[in-house]
Amino acid sequence: MGSRTVVADVADELARRVATGEYRPGELMPSVRQVADEFGMNRATAQLTLGRLESYGFVEARRGKGFTIRDVREEGGMDSYRHLFRFSITAPAVAAEMFTDIVAVERGIVLDALLAYTAAEKVLDPGELAAAVDELEAMARNAVPDYPRIIATEIALIRRVLGVLGMTMQRAVLNSIADMVVEVPEAVTAYFAVAADLHVLVWRALLAVWDAESAPSEAQLALFEDLFALYHEKVIARFDELVGVPGVEETAATA
Secondary structure: OOOOOHHHHHHHHHHHHHHOOOOOOOOEOOOHHHHHHHHOOOHHHHHHHHHHHHHOOOEEEEOOOEEEEOOHHHHOOHHHHHHHHHHHHHOHHHHHHHHHHHHHHHHHHHHHHHHHHHHOOOOOOHHHHHHHHHHHHHHHOOOOOOHHHHHHHHHHHHHHHHHHHOOHHHHHHHHHHHHHHHOOHHHHHHOOOOOHHHHHHHHHHHHHHHHOOOOOOHHHHHHHHHHHHHHHHHHHHHHHHHHOOOOHHHHHHHO
8 A cells, every 4th residue: 555654644544535425424433343444454553543543534433333424514624625635636526516615715815915915005116026926937947837836936035015914814825726736746736737937927917916016006906806706716627637537628628
């Protein structure tokens, strides 16, 4: 089962079954004895494995009953949802639905932050912002762009904006979303459904707006929102294609 420990590998396999709906919320997980028999381990190791699954937030131990599967999407926190997304990747429809939710939350936080800073007093050092965008551009122009590093740099920029705006809760949620995305290669790739250079152009445009003495017009703001929406539509479509959502390839070919 790979180079990691048996406990980690088996726990991940059981977590995958929960995430993809093979084991359903409210049902009992296989018992310690059943896990031990299926995976050829002793019962003490099987107990540790189920305990690890509990640490993911996927199951709840109940005295005299064993481990009951939790409805993670209804009851779990951000960390449990992160695990759920990572393990759902082999179930395209489930993964696509979760990714759409993740993108919707990310889009709302980022758009609100960027537009709010556009209307707020500019307290960030323009030179610091320009240097960060220069770094983005250098990474984007590499023959093989380092997508995770580009995302990390963009997230750091947005976190700075959220910080000066006092949007601490949004910053915490954005951190969790970033963790979810970087753990899933298909999600990282999907965020570059458009060329990495276009990410840089968006930031250049924002810097120009922030440096201007006059506020952006309503038409400029509306155009930015429309472009942002279009970009995220492409991100979702690319993810669906990468994970193999049925019908996506045919639709893309027709388009």
